[in-house]
Amino acid sequence: MHVDFTRLRYFVAVAEELHFKRAADRLMITPPPLSKQIKLLENELGGRLFDRDYHNVGLTPLGETLLGPARDILDRVDDLKAMAARMTHGATVIRIGATAYAPSDFLAQLETTVAALTVPTAFSVPGSAAEVTAKLVSGHLDLGLIHLPSSDRRLRHRVVASYPGAIAVRFDDPLAASDSVSIEALRERDVVIDFARPNPVVLAGLTRGLQARGVQRIVRTTNQLGGELEMATQVFNRHLVALVTYAPASAIGRIFSPPEFKLIPIDESTWPPVKIALSWAPDRLGDPAHLEALVDEIAAAIGKSDARR
Template sequence: MEIDFTRLRYFVAVAEELHFKRAADRLMITPPPLSKQIKLLEKELGGELFERTYHEVRLTTLGAQLLGPARDILRQVDELKETAEQITKGTTPIRVGATAYAPSDFLAQLETAVARQPEPTEFSVPGSAAEVTAKLVSGHIDLGLIHLPSSDRRLRHKIVATYQGAIAVRFDDPLAGQEMVGIEALRDRDVVIDFARPNPVVLAGLTRRLNARGVTRIVRTTSQLGGELEMATQVFNRHLVAVVSYAPASAIGRIFSPPEFDLIPIDENTWPPAEIALAWVPDRLRHPAQMESLVDRISAAVAPVRHGLG
């Protein structure tokens, strides 16, 4: 039996998304060829990998049992490629990955800082902080930008940015026009935190903290991971309140800008700021001390650390 590694990657993507369109977007292809390649893989393996209905996609028993081995095979293939690249190219670049859900202006600063380091580097934005953490732990990247807190004790980290919380509301909302609000002002309001949906740990933590402050009406506005424009549209149409980071120069800050919206800082006495950190796994590195030196240099280059009114 011969199995195409590309088809295995397609299988894993669909299995993780349980949605052909999202998996196709992630793989940067269109759904029809993805569906065709999955069918060819099913033919090679002798059984169906997914149960497809109009409303959902589920793994079959065969698919569920093959998902783990497929991931292991792909990991080994990636490691083989990396080993060959190290041997043929000599110098191995330091691989830096960043969560796509950090403020966009800060990501631009970070990428510039990484590129200016004397060591050869590679910069990528693989997805959520959870995905960045997974790549750190698996050894696919050496340094990662993540949101805190992180539940993985294997990580070491250094905070490189702190963002004051903010709310985004429609221009004619009762809260619009205020210089600052307390988090208690969101009680009895429908509140959106969909920007955190790609990171289940952060999403759960935000939900618990809001509930503890008496903010319990958490609503969902996006049908897919991310979807800032969809979130903004529903905040406008349904008079919702979005809890975000106070980063007016970022992409999401510009989306929630006048004249349609008002972005208002949250009083830090009522809501702690968000922390973003550079993280690494010492056990995965040959020279952990060199990584700490690199982190210190990058951290200094992306100053100022604190964003907001304070």
């Protein structure tokens, strides 16, 4: 039986997102070819990997059984590529991974920056910040982009981006008349924080922070990871308030854009901005000083790019 490694990577992405559009964005392809490749993989394996209907995607028993082994195979393939690159290029390949839940425009900027480095690199988007963290501490990644805070004390961090918090509301919502809002303005509203669901640490921190400021009515709109379109539909239909990151050029910023929605920044004096950091595990590195110099180079390049915008 022949199994295509690229299709295997597509399978893992859809299994982790449980959402074809989000998985396609993460893989930087469009949904139709992704769906086609999944069907081809199902033919290769002899059974369905996903149960699909109009709104939901779920793993079949076969998909659940194969997900773990598929991840192990892809880790081995990545290690094999890194080993080959070290031998053929005479230099260590720096393996860089990023959370798929960072703003999409920033992810694209990071990938472009990494591609321009003079050292050999391998860039990937493994999934949530928790998955990136796990790969850092296990030694499968050298450098990772994650959201802060991080609960793992084995990691060091360099903040490379900071985004104000924001709310997304329907165009005719009373809050839509504002150019900025305080977090206290949400105390009598039903608030959605589903965008943070892939990161349990961030989700718990958001929940505690909102409750401490008197925002108690936190509701859930989707059981999927990456179900932004379903979340937006429910925000629109139920007049909810979505708590998101103020990144108008990102995928989620475009979803919550006029004329149907308005994206409004939150006053930073009432709600701290989201911090995104490059992280690494010094104990897992042969030459931490070399990597830290590379972090400085990436951060400086990103800063110059931001200054040109």
